[in-house]
Amino acid sequence: xxxxxxxxxxxxxxxxxxxxxxxxxxxxxxxxxxxxxxxxxxxxxxxxxxxxxxxxxxxxxxxxxxxxxxxxxxxxxxxxxxxxxxxxxxxxxxxxxxxxxxxxxxxxxxxxxxxxxxxxxxxxxxxxxxxxxxxxxxxxxxxxxxxxxxxxxxxxxxxxxxxxxxxxxxxxxxxxxxxxxxxxxxxxxxxxxxxxxxxxxxxxxxxxxxxxxxxxxxxxxxxxxx
Ligand SMILES: [Zn+2]
Ligand SMILES: [Zn+2]
Numbered sequence: 365x366x367x368x369x370x371x372x373x374x375x376x377x378x379x380x381x382x383x384x385x386x387x388x389x390x391x392x393x394x395x396x397x398x399x400x401x402x403x404x405x406x407x408x409x410x411x412x413x414x415x416x417x418x419x420x421x422x423x424x425x426x427x428x429x430x431x432x433x434x435x436x437x438x439x440x441x442x443x444x445x446x447x448x449x450x451x452x453x454x455x456x457x458x459x460x461x462x463x464x465x466x467x468x469x470x471x472x473x474x475x476x477x478x479x480x481x482x483x484x485x486x487x488x489x490x491x492x493x494x495x496x497x498x499x500x501x502x503x504x505x506x507x508x509x510x511x512x513x514x515x516x517x518x519x520x521x522x523x524x525x526x527x528x529x530x531x532x533x534x535x536x537x538x539x540x541x542x543x544x545x546x547x548x549x550x551x552x553x554x555x556x557x558x559x560x561x562x563x564x565x566x567x568x569x570x571x572x573x574x575x576x577x578x579x580x581x582x583x584x585x586x587x588x589x590x
Contacts, residue, residue, distance in 0.1 A: 376445065376454055377438060385457040386442070394442075395434040397587060404562050405429035405582075407589045424562075425569035426554065426580040428474075431587035432465045433458070435558050439586055443558060447496045455496070458585045459503045466504065466553075466583055476553035476581055478513045479505045482568060483541065485518040500585065501555040513552075516568060517544050533563040541568060543575045551579040560588045 374380070375387035384391070399408050401416035403424050408416060433439045442458065445451040470476070481501035489495050498514070505512035520540045528536065552572055559565060559582065569580040 373453075376442065376451065385453045390438075394439055395436060397431055397434055400431070400587070401429075403427075403429060405431040405559065405584075405587045407434055407587065418562075425566055425573055426582050429559065429565070429582040429584070429587075430462075430466055430469050431559060431584045432462045433586040435560070435586040435588040443586060447492070447557060450493060452499070455499055456503065459500045462500070462583060462585050463504055463507050466508070470553075470581065470583075474551065474579060474581075476510065476551045476579075477549040478511045478547075478551075479508075479553045479555055479583075480513050480515060480547075480572070482554060482556040482564060483514075483516040483518040485521040487521055496557040497555055500557060504553075504555060504583065513547060513549065515544050515547050516571070517542050530561065530563060533561060534567060537563055537567040541571055543571060547572065547575055547577055550577060551581075552577050553581045553583050556582070556584045558586045558588065559584045 372381050372383060373385065375382045375390055377386055377390040380387050382388070386394075397405060397407050399410065400406060401408055401419055402414050403419040403426070404416060406416045406418070435443070442454050446455040446458065479501045481495065482497040484495040484497065501512055518540055519542055522536060522540050554565060554568055554572065556565065565582045569582070572580055
């Protein structure tokens with residue numbers, strides 16, 4: 365009888381031998397999002413607050429956001445290794461964490477009918493060799509057994525938006541994206557790697573809703589804290 369031998373690898377954080385991409389000890393230390401805004405998944409200090417100040421002030425086009433990790437150390441290092449250095453094993457590992465959370469939190473009643481990745485401009489796909497959001501979306505679609513609908517397109521490459529105000533950012537993004545074909549679903553999960561300011565998911569959710577989608581959930585591996 366052939367006995368299954370787990371593959372021994374090196375932990376991507378502490379370099380110890382392990383059967384996983386990241387060893388159980390390091391995995392424990394990854395800062396997860398525990399209490400967060402139900403709309404945008406911004407980490408919040410208290411369990412009593414459910415909607416952050418920004419979401420109370422403005423109307424979001426998306427209905428709910430699920431992110432698993434805080435985008436700070438060492439999570440940002442892992443995500444960079446995946447995105448910039450094409451460490452796909454890390455990408456799989458982080459997507460598996462997101463999948464576990466989505467499976468629990470996205471209940472059957474409003475579970476999305478399809479998965480739509482946040483598009484990347486062709487020049488960045490060319491430089492990087494892949495679109496991280498598409499990579500994550502493809503794995504989730506397979507695991508959840510729902511279709512991947514690659515209906516969004518980035519027409520223009522957008523510049524760094526860090527210095528801009530929220531209003532300027534949204535204005536900037538409005539001319540960047542388009543819908544490629546009619547979306548045959550009403551409930552959609554929009555998938556990205558990291559949600560930073562929320563401007564991209566706001567713009568894309570509004571675009572999806574303009575094109576007949578009724579409910580947009582955003583799923584991402586990490587969320588930048590304030
Ligand atoms: Zn480790
Ligand atoms: Zn919020």
